[in-house]
Amino acid sequence: MTRYFLFTVSFVLLLLLGCSTDQINTNNEEETGTPTTSYFPPIDSNLWESISTEELGWNLTAEQPLYDFLVENDTDAFIILKNGRIVWEKYFGDFTQDDNHAWNSAGKTLTAMTVGIAQEEGFLNLDDSTVDYLGEGWSSMSLEQEQAVTIRNHLTMSTGLDYATGDIFCYDPECLLFKNEPNTFWYYHNAPYTLLDQIVTGATDVAFKDYFYKKIRDKIGMQGLWVSIGYNNIYFSTARSMARFGILNLNNGVWDNEIILGDTTFLRDMKNTSQNMNPSYGYLWWLNGKLSYKAPGSEATFNGKLIENAPNDLYAGLGKNDQKLYVVPSQDLVIVRMGGDAGEAQLGPSSFDNELWGLLNDLMQ
Structure with a gap:
């Protein structure tokens, strides 16, 4: 999709959500020392505590190279949080704090947690057959083959469905063909993932979007909307x-x-290896620090960890055109990057990740 399309959708979403572009960044509360307790911004306010790089003892001379890199790579928004507090919040070009942007496949992480909540509330079990919620004939496979596919397979990219049909996004029955037995091959296949929306709807008897809004979005002060674009359901937010x-x-x-x-x-389990074919994939989250990984669009296995420069315990939501949500528990970090393609047009991991983390390491040393 073009950048113009993104901004058009963003404008419409702002109208729908009642966002105001005259809000100012009010993360000005004074901090003394380096807080180690977790901070949660209020859900009904634009206030957000901050802490400076200087207070954290980070390398101030590394800020400009990082900023320049983000500019050069078509970034719209970039945020670094430490224990929930804003350390860095930058917007580029005409993009502002109140503008909405597509998460692309980074939004898969939202779906993963939604499925987890549905299971916790007793609506489904990860080992249930897909047929239980989509009914017979959800694919072009035999009934026996359909029954063998579980919700867990959809979460882990291990359904065995044919990914060489010409459109990995199409979830019409004629696009869903048998290729491998479930749990025997990993491939980044978008259609089986998207079917999780229908599975949650079938299990809860509530539209997936509404279930997500009620159980996650509204409870933590998020805004944003799921928007259907072709076969894909894309989340847009600030x-x-x-x-x-x-x-x-x-x-x-x-x-x-x-x-x-x-x-x-x-x-x-969501944040750890979910199957034995791609150790760097959990439940729709990408995992760092493993011995090998597979990448979207490829059957090959690559040796080494996903992002060489990043901490081993990092897990990430990674979307097309380099939408990034990094979480690093060992350092109490959350890092967000939204923007345009940084050069590779990858659906998930890209070389941008490693270059960015090299500069982040310089900053946080």
Whole structure:
């Protein structure tokens, strides 16, 4: 999609959500020392505590090279949070704090947590067959083959559906063909992921979008909307809303003492290797620090960790055109990047990740 389309949709969303472009950044509360407690921005206010790079003892001379890199790579918004507090918040060009941007596949992480909540509330089980919620004939496979595919397979990109049909986004039955037995091959196939929306709807008897808004978005002060574009459901929001979701994950499903997702087993499994074909993939989250990884659009296995320069415990939501949501528990960090393609037009990981983390390491040393 073009940048003009993104900004057009963004403008419409602003009208729908009642956002005001005359709001100012009011993250001005004075901090003394370096807070180590978790901070949660209020859900009904634009206030957000901040802490400076100087207070953190970071390398101030590294700020300009990082800024220049972000400008050169078509960035719209960039945020660094430490323990939930804003360290860096930058907007570029005409993009502002109140503008909405597509998450692209970084939004898969929203779906993962929504599925976890539906399971916790007893509406479904990850080991249930897809047929239980989509009915027979959701694909062009035999009934036996359909019944073998579980919700967990959709979460882990291990359905075995044919990804060489010419359109990895198409989830019409004629596009969903048998290729491998479930749990035997990993491929970044978007259609089986998108079907999770229908699975949640079928399980809860509530439209997926509305279920997500009620269970996650509204509870943590996010804004934004799911927008259907072709076969894809794309989430659009401000960079700060993406940052809020990062804080929720950094705090293991808890928002300021309110439990949003309390299933510790699901949370653990979501952020760890979910199958034995691609160790760098959890439940729709990308994982760093593993011995190998597979990438979208390829059957190959690559040796080494996903992002060489990044901390081993980093997990990330990664979307087309380099939409990034990084969470680093060991450093209490959440980092958000929204913008245009930085050069590779990848659906998920790209060389941009490694270059960016080299500069972030310089800043945080």
